[in-house]
Amino acid sequence: MRARTSRIIRTLAGLTAAGGMLAALASCASGPASHAKPQDDRPVVLTTFTVLQDIAKNVAGDRLRVESITKPGAEIHGYEPTPGDIRRAEDADLILDNGMHLEAWFEKFVSGLDVPHVVVSDGVTPIDISEDAYAGTPNPHAWMSPDNAMIYVDNMVRAFSKLDPDGADDFEANGKKYRAELAEVKNELQTGLAELPEAQRALVSCEGAFSYLARDTGLAEKYIWAVNAEQQATPQQIASAIDFVKDRKVPAVFCESTVSDAPMQRVVEASGARLGGTLYVDSLSEAGGPVPSYLELLRHDSRTIVDGLTGAGK
CATH class of the missing domain: 3.40.50.1980 (Nitrogenase molybdenum iron protein domain)
Known part of the structure; x- marks a missing residue:
């Protein structure tokens, strides 16, 4: 009888200890020490x-x-x-x-x-x-x-x-x-692009996204298509860009990060210009990429244009 009573006492003690552990775990999950992400109530x-x-x-x-x-x-x-x-x-x-x-x-x-x-x-x-x-x-x-x-x-x-x-x-x-x-x-931007020789002061891109930058820095502008909503270059657009590059002896041309540079590659092949690099306009890159911020986008494009047109990026 004593042995049975002893077993019952030990069983009840175990259950009590287990209940205490469960209560402690529940407290950790729901109490002040919780690692749940706080709600962001900002507008x-x-x-x-x-x-x-x-x-x-x-x-x-x-x-x-x-x-x-x-x-x-x-x-x-x-x-x-x-x-x-x-x-x-x-x-x-x-x-x-x-x-x-x-x-x-x-x-x-x-x-x-x-x-x-x-x-x-x-x-x-x-x-x-x-x-x-x-x-x-x-x-x-x-x-x-x-x-x-x-x-x-x-x-x-x-x-x-x-x-x-x-x-x-x-x-x-x-x-x-x-x-x-x-x-x-x-x-x-103005200091960097002002160093370009007169004959090289022309910006040829896939999209006509640089009109405001070209105006601010005194660059002539030429593009294959006006807005990326097209993205399919016509033979006339390609021919017009090739003629511009040949007439002005533009040393390098560019394309944007969000579109294929295949149409511009055709301009390169027909004109003898080189592809000067990738420009960013409509989108930033991921945090570890070349243009994680808007200010870096502007700086990157300026450096890419200058290096491409002067041959420094070869």
Whole structure:
């Protein structure tokens, strides 16, 4: 009898110890020591592409959560939104788009959404496209000019201050700091490209995305197609680019990261120019890539153009 009683006592003690361990584990899982990711309650700003996201992050600082609909490396012109994108937009507090007909899908994307959106290119003096089916419409790549990017920044400062009035002073200070960085990059661009000999001051690219940069730096511009929405070069477009390169004896030509350089390779083969490198316009790279930020995008393109046209990149 004593032995049986002893076994019962030991069993109850074991059960008590096991219950204590389970309670302790439950406490660790749900108590203050939990490693669950804290909820981010900051207002959400959703941008259409990564370049705008990076500029907006610099203006927003830590007060807002800034996201991009498209991922690094994505082609923005012909992007097709997913159901997940729609859900993210519905949950956003503010949507930023470039405007100037860049995001051809955007108007349909936001129709029916009760979410405010701001066109960050408002106030930019547009350069009209001069060739192809897009002739007479604004060239949408206004951010390729640091001067225009400063207008983007001012529009974001106003939009963010309206969204989060308590952060208005922070947004103003962040915008001022970022404008100073843009001015520094503008000086670097103009200084670097000004060193090009007159005969080499021509920028030939796949897409006509560099009109604003060419204007700011005094480069003649030639492209195969006006907007990446085409991406299929016609024989006439190829022939026109070949004639331009031959007539001006342009030493190097370029193509953008988001499209195939096959059409430009045909220009290279027929003209004797070399492919000078890859330029970035519509998208940043991943964090470890060549253009993880908008400022680095501008610097990379400037170096690539100068090295390509002077032969330093050979």
